[in-house]
Amino acid sequence: MAAAAGGAPLIETVGLARRYALGDATVHALVDATLRIDAGELVAIVGPSGSGKSTLMNLLGCLDRPTAGVYRLDGREVGGLDGDARAEIRNRRIGFVFQSFNLLARTTALENVELPLYYGPLPLAEQRPRAEAALARVGIAHRAHHVPSRMSGGEQQRVAIARALVGDPALVLADEPTGNLDSRTSGEIMTMLVELNRATGVTMVIVTHDPEVAAATDRVLEFRDGRIVADTPAAPRHGARTRATRAEA
């Protein structure tokens, strides 16, 4: 497990930017994002659609490469790495949780959770116990041999969370993890993510539209037009939303 020693920077970006060419026009999806997220933090990213949240998540997740700026993960510059090196970082250091779960259909929960281990260094014989442990951790060990279509949305998202955790990453990136769930299930999932963050010290960055979700985190980054417009520590838990709203104004 990555060091949970609070205070050590896990993510450091300096002037991170991402531009796309869209026909003749250039879209500035992310402009000059400079931020630091320490190991063990639980951070929410909020903002309207197209504000650059997803772009940042893709960059932090090493799915995309910045057009400018520096991205250091664990002190290592990773922004300029090639596809294979980024794939290896995703495999070893990062777990993803998606809004639409992205589980493989007609594949059991257990095998879904094992998927990242295929591409990692863990010997074949140790994969199954690891995946089983990850499922137990999110409380659905009893559903291990069910396929996603036989599970509820909440269960599917738990499987996805188990898949994100199975490789023992330093960073979990969740893109609207409760976006497809009803409010009760959504609350359960958020409670679980917070609990996992507290218990394992895994750093979590959650993109969300939902103020309740943001309120459950320690820190809220707000995006607008490709820029970070507010960075609010949610110290007194109940005040988080108010502050965010105020900063927006």
Add this chain to the structure above:
Amino acid sequence: MSAGPGGAKLLVMTARTAARALRRNRLRSGLTMLGMIIGVASVIAMVSVGAGADRFVQQQLASFGTNIVMVIPGAVTSGGARSGWGGASTLTVADADALARVPELAAVTYSRRQVLQVIYGSANWSTVVQGVTDEFERVRDWQVASGGFFGERHEKSGAKVAVLGQTVARHLFGPGQDPVGAIVRIKNVPFKVIGVLAAKGQSSWGQDQDDVVMIPFSTAERRVMGAGILGTVEMIYASARTTADLPVAADAIATVLRQQHHIGHGQEDDFTVRTLEDMTGASAAASEVMGNLLLAIASISLLVGGIGIMNILLVSVTERTREIGLRMAVGAKARHILLQFLTEAAVLSMTGGLVGVATGLAATHLIGRLAQWPTALEPASLAASFLFSGVVGIFFGYYPAYKASRLDPIEALRWE
């Protein structure tokens, strides 16, 4: 990336994933394989029939005598008119005796032939009477079924003895009658039958080789065929010591005969030397054309099979775009995705190949049974067509696999 155990693990996972993906679309996989199955099956059936035909021809050739070289008089130019081969009497017994001294030749014999009526009691039969030397039996590798062949002393003394071919024996003698010891008449000359030749069947050009009566050459010359010039022969047969000696032997024969006939440089030979290879050349060429044609058909069906695999993999890659994106997100490198789809292509085509081999075997068996064609299974062709099916799969699977491996994970994950 770790190569050793990690690579093995990946291979296991990849093969498992491929097998699962193909099982999920059983009908689709089966239909895709059909091209491969037909291609491989037709290759195997075609090779088996071809090999069977080859073997049949080989047996036919062997029946004519091993390593045989024939010399025929011919192509004499006189006053601008050229006779065709066999049209002149340029070969002599002396030529044959000179050839007997060529080291590459194991035996030399010569013959004259004439179609004559052979009479036994009230039965008669028109057949080829052939005057040959006692070496004939050896050169043509033709044993007697009963009695014996004539020897040197019969030849020297011009003995009136005959050896009958099976067909002649059958037509002149009733069942249960032993021709050996009987007296037959040829041109009013009584001949004592001393042997009956073993059956040789049809020659490769459809002639009944058993419809023949052999008598000593000297007897034929003096008593039966007369008319011609003494000492000329119609054909010289020689047998080379080994098959490898054949071309050398043929050259040596030509050299000796040119000396014998005083043919200078630049002058045309008045004889023709032919080996069985020359004679079967035409039929070999024909069967080669047939073989190439079948190969072309088989190649086309394998090509179509390969395109089918490519098509279905392209569909599969599109359908599974999100899956590919997800795999990339959790750490699959481009080569992992490439390997996965290549494996699927290989599993698809090689399963098709395996079924094709089985179908080909069944088809071969059926052709042998129903059409009564000679067939011969060649294990090498089974292995080769199976492996080739794998190669075709990988070749045609490469493009879809490459396409999959180049997908952008972000785009792929967003795919609906």
